[in-house]
Amino acid sequence: MxxxxxxxxxxxxxxxxxxxxxxxxxxxxxxxxxxxxxxxxxxxxxxxxxxxxxxxxxxxxxxxxxxxxxxxxFGEVPLPDAGGWRDRAGELVSAWRAALLRHPWSTGLLDRPMLGPNALARTEFLYATLAEAGFGGPDLPAAAFSLSTYVTGSATMQARDEAATDPAVRELMVDRLAAYPTLAGHGLGHDWDATFARGLGYLLDGMAASIRGAR
The missing domain is CATH 1.10.10.60 (Homeodomain-like)
Known part of the structure; x- marks a missing residue:
């Protein structure tokens, strides 16, 4: 309760x-x-x-x-103090992901209420940064959710993938994907850091375009 x-x-x-x-x-x-x-x-x-x-x-x-x-x-995530909104938002969520991956157990607890002072301070920073960029009304939580859920989802998937270190399990995963050629070619063995950075760029590009279109 x-x-x-x-x-x-x-x-x-x-x-x-x-x-x-x-x-x-x-x-x-x-x-x-x-x-x-x-x-x-x-x-x-x-x-x-x-x-x-x-x-x-x-x-x-x-x-x-x-x-x-x-x-x-969450307290390990520094609050950026320089750059434009895009730089600060990107730096915050990248550091957030890094903190979760330093403590892989934390990804299994992300369904808990985030009411601690460190979590609330980082969430407030993200909202304030996006509000400064020009997001308001329903667009503000939508933008914040897009970034926060991308971080938590990415970190959770990576932590689970890295926990599956048994070679036999990895071989079974490869065999299982054989019937799904696109996944087989791209779903395993990619560079997690590069993939995260590319996806974050897509999100921030879309947000920046949305702001420009609203002006």
């Missing part, structure tokens, strides 16, 4: 030496090393060298930890 979100509850006072920042840092490290499936409150308490009771003072559930960790990933 929404009212149970860690972001919608008053923050408790710290019980040092354990702090919420330390909990989040250790949770991100554990997730990076072993993935979401291996994250439990008990294992996190052990890594923090503390008891579960102390940990539960700061966070109620694993969901709290995941929400905080995901927002920490």
């Amino acid at each position: 929404a009212e149970e979100s860690v972001w919608l509850r008053p923050r408790k006072r710290e019980r040092r030496p354990l702090t919420l920042d330390r909990i989040v840092t250790e949770a991100v490290a554990l997730l990076d090393e072993e993935g979401e499936a291996r994250l439990t409150m008990r294992r996190l308490a052990e890594r923090l060298d503390t008891g579960s009771t102390t940990l539960y003072w700061h966070v109620r559930t694993k969901d709290d930890v995941l929400d905080l960790a995901l927002d920490a990933v």
Whole structure:
């Protein structure tokens, strides 16, 4: 339920030496090393060298930890401070993708409510940048959604592809695509960075043309 979100509850006072920042840092490290499936409150308490009771003072559930960790990933995305709207929007979403790929587990959590301060600040920046460019009314969320969903979709697909490292699985994928010649020729083995940059260019070109056409 929404009212149970860690972001919608008053923050408790710290019980040092354990702090919420330390909990989040250790949770991100554990997730990076072993993935979401291996994250439990008990294992996190052990890594923090503390008891579960102390940990539960700061966070109620694993969901709290995941929400905080995901927002920490968003916090790694710098806010561009130079260039025109196109440069700033492109730089933001490219850095957003890079942050997600540094922490592949994060792509599996993108259906969670994005109510953390870092996620909201980046979303606000994207909206403000596009509004400055001339998007307004229903065009503004449409433009923002186009960029944000492109980033999350691209990162999710890449993370899943890179996780399929078993040669036997890769061979099965190739065999499966044999009946689909266009996919077989272009759907596997491409340069993810180059593909993302090209697709981002298509989106930004279309947005720029839309603005010019409206003037």
